[in-house]
Amino acid sequence: MTKLVLLHKADSVYDDEPDVVYDFPRRYLKAVEEAVGDWVVYYEPVKAGPRGYFAVAKIARVIPKPGVEGRFLAMIEPGSFLPLDAEVPRLIDGRPLEQSLMEPDGTPKKGGAVQLAVRRLSEADFARIVRLGLPEDLERREATRYDPAAPELAEEAMIFERPVLDRLTRRPYRDVAFRRKVREAYDYRCSMSGLRLRNGGGRPEVQAAHIRPVERSGSDSVRNGLALSGTLHWMFDRGLISIADDNETILVSSNKVPGDVVSRLLRPDGKLWKPEDKQNWPHPANLKWHRENIFGQMAASGPAPWDQT
Numbered sequence: 001m002t003k004l005v006l007l008h009k010a011d012s013v014y015d016d017e018p019d020v021v022y023d024f025p026r027r028y029l030k031a032v033e034e035a036v037g038d039w040v041v042y043y044e045p046v047k048a049g050p051r052g053y054f055a056v057a058k059i060a061r062v063i064p065k066p067g068v069e070g071r072f073l074a075m076i077e078p079g080s081f082l083p084l085d086a087e088v089p090r091l092i093d094g095r096p097l098e099q100s101l102m103e104p105d106g107t108p109k110k111g112g113a114v115q116l117a118v119r120r121l122s123e124a125d126f127a128r129i130v131r132l133g134l135p136e137d138l139e140r141r142e143a144t145r146y147d148p149a150a151p152e153l154a155e156e157a158m159i160f161e162r163p164v165l166d167r168l169t170r171r172p173y174r175d176v177a178f179r180r181k182v183r184e185a186y187d188y189r190c191s192m193s194g195l196r197l198r199n200g201g202g203r204p205e206v207q208a209a210h211i212r213p214v215e216r217s218g219s220d221s222v223r224n225g226l227a228l229s230g231t232l233h234w235m236f237d238r239g240l241i242s243i244a245d246d247n248e249t250i251l252v253s254s255n256k257v258p259g260d261v262v263s264r265l266l267r268p269d270g271k272l273w274k275p276e277d278k279q280n281w282p283h284p285a286n287l288k289w290h291r292e293n294i295f296g297q298m299a300a301s302g303p304a305p306w307d308q309t
Contacts, residue, residue, distance in 0.1 A: 086131030186227035
């Protein structure tokens, strides 16, 4: 196995969905096959946008692209994709993070390997990129972000030095990383109520909801997330609300949700409020999955929030 850097551009002719599949030509087949079962880092070149290294994922298998001669698909292992908390630039202090892109004097190489869409990545370079993009103390940072008096959990998160791969696989860490990216993408605003509420300490009240749950092959991509208030998150997870096939109209299970609740909780136009960056808009395939597998099909366990006194 070997680790790779995969170049991704949103407007590419290749049909990439970074949390699902990576589309590539035959010239990179050997390298990608060597990476099956191992981790890759996604990279957006400077000319395509400002992100640099922006996510990690694990390749599960490689298959020929149906109906397209000379093209292949690297299928991403479900649940492995994770956006970096902070995008990492290719150069730091003028020096490349990838040793293979560096001249003996430390200056960046030009042409050649720099232009490859698939590049082999050393273990040391992979670990460095992950450490920069996914800080070890991310949980502590989040726990103390709005409360300088750190709770015990935050203090414990400082004590143990965890391996890089632990950050990529441990669910509590991934949940924190997902929440931070989704709430940031939506500017801490609920996508269905349109409200941007904060408590007395400045902590955002909005939560991050997976559209397709991780345990049902959903990813931690921002495109599989919605920023929702606590009540709307509860309703969404229980199939009382969803999004129509126009990818913006909010659907309500009217026989289960009182009309006055709808009028109080949802935006007046009944439309989803989306992030400014279109790359973070919820993916239609994820919304379709929720509409077909969750909406109207789950029983609401326990009393509804609007019934509680």
